[in-house]
Amino acid sequence: xxxxxxxxxxxxxxxxxxxxxxxxxxxxxxxxxxxxxxxxxxxxxxxxxxxxxxxxxxxxxxxxxxxxxxxxxxxxxxxxxxxxxxxxxxxxxxxxxxxxxxxxxxxxxxxxxxxxxxxxxxxxxxxxxxxxxxxxxxxxxxxxxxxxxxxxxxxxxxxxxxxxxxxxxxxxxxxxxxxxxxxxxxxxxxxxxxxxxxxxxxxxxxxxxxxxxxxxxxxxxxxxxxxxxxxxxxxxxxxxxxxxxxxxxxxxxxxxxxxxxxxxxxxxxxxxxxxxxxxxxxxxxxxxxxxxxxxxxxxxxxxxxxxxxxxxxxxxxxxxxxxxxxxxxxxxxxxxxxxxxxxxxxxxxxxxxxxxxxxxxxxxxxxxxxxxxxxxxxxxxxxxxxxxxxxxxxxxxxxxxxxxxxxxxxxxxxxxxxxxxxxxxxxxxxxxxxxxxxxxxxxxx
Ligand code: ADP
Numbered sequence: 329x330x331x332x333x334x335x336x337x338x339x340x341x342x343x344x345x346x347x348x349x350x351x352x353x354x355x356x357x358x359x360x361x362x363x364x365x366x367x368x369x370x371x372x373x374x375x376x377x378x379x380x381x382x383x384x385x386x387x388x389x390x391x392x393x394x395x396x397x398x399x400x401x402x403x404x405x406x407x408x409x410x411x412x413x414x415x416x417x418x419x420x421x422x423x424x425x426x427x428x429x430x431x432x433x434x435x436x437x438x439x440x441x442x443x444x445x446x447x448x449x450x451x452x453x454x455x456x457x458x459x460x461x462x463x464x465x466x467x468x469x470x471x472x473x474x475x476x477x478x479x480x481x482x483x484x485x486x487x488x489x490x491x492x493x494x495x496x497x498x499x500x501x502x503x504x505x506x507x508x509x510x511x512x513x514x515x516x517x518x519x520x521x522x523x524x525x526x527x528x529x530x531x532x533x534x535x536x537x538x539x540x541x542x543x544x545x546x547x548x549x550x551x552x553x554x555x556x557x558x559x560x561x562x563x564x565x566x567x568x569x570x571x572x573x574x575x576x577x578x579x580x581x582x583x584x585x586x587x588x589x590x591x592x593x594x595x596x597x598x599x600x601x602x603x604x605x606x607x608x609x610x611x612x613x614x615x616x617x618x619x620x621x622x623x624x625x626x627x628x629x630x631x632x633x634x635x636x637x638x639x640x641x642x643x644x645x646x647x648x649x650x651x652x653x654x655x656x657x658x659x660x661x662x663x664x665x666x667x668x669x670x671x672x673x674x675x676x677x678x679x680x681x682x683x684x685x686x687x688x689x690x691x692x693x694x695x696x697x698x699x700x701x702x703x704x705x706x707x708x709x710x711x712x713x714x715x716x717x718x719x720x721x722x723x724x725x726x727x728x729x730x731x732x733x734x735x736x737x738x739x740x741x742x743x744x745x746x747x748x749x750x751x752x753x754x755x756x757x758x759x760x761x762x763x764x765x766x767x768x769x770x771x772x773x
Pocket of ligand 1: 732
């Protein structure tokens, strides 16, 4: 059986409070009563001492010898400290009593009081002494419980109360935990925000609700993505299969055969690029946790990617220039490279004949800025957000003609997100596009 943590913690807090309060009240009440009764007893003894002293003064020692006193021990002491009479008749009576505090005080001031503890601290004796006009002393003493012994006496009762309060707390804890859990067990987690449980639960329910929404959205996105991927792969596969069938059945003239082989090759190449992009994006979807994060030089990464793209740019008669400064930032070189590569690749692909691509790297406040601008066809205002969606193209046939997959900017967006980078876009149809990425410069030394 699983132990109920809720019940246990309720039980611990109730019983802990009860026991602490009980102990505090017990100690306080005992101490106050003890002081009160001690002072009552002390003043009673003082009165008794004074009465006996007066009687001895009038009648002499015979008064105390006749007295049958049970509550007090009476000692009659000469002015030199020797004992004339002791009702207990103990050996103590043989000793000189002048060094006793109450006797000394009575000698000096006429009346004296003191008390002494036994070795175990469990018993205490109170003394009171009165000086007679002839210098002799009457001393009374009585036994008295100490605070410690009083507390020990009360222990069994306190333990009984403590035990019954523990049982009560146990009972209360199980009832409370059941009544706290009842509304929780009745929660409808399929519609978390519709529940009328505790106010304290509202933030949790809202979080569950928004998480469910996110999961549903993610699920929807994945489904759309899978459908799109299948569709995107089907088209080149159909072309390849069609060309191959014509060739196999000898329906292609020998002078055209080379062109068909060429088409098969380029469709296969498109598929390879597409599959590579899909793999890259799925990897990003999974968090890309295996990639290396380090301090990277944004300018150097731009140089490297420009070298890779130089052939493509020259073939399209596009000039490329890189300027700015070396800026370091803490990031993942592989992801930042894919950002630079995709932005520059688009700037070449969607450019005009003899156009130009400019890459700029600089420190902008606390950010590291990378911007790629081109003199190309531009993007209409209303498409600025959509182009970052998976497989979205402004002009599908142009994208296909230049070998686009529709995934480049989704990869850019995802990689930027992992760096908490912002993307800004400025573009005018017919004039060109500028896309900037601002990386927060969290440098790890
Ligand atoms: P693609 O593989 O089709 O280039 P992207 O995700 O990289 O896919 O881009 C999505 C769409 O955004 C492109 O199809 C194109 O229509 C548009 N686009 C991206 N970059 C530019 C640019 N520099 N100039 C004009 N249009 C662009």
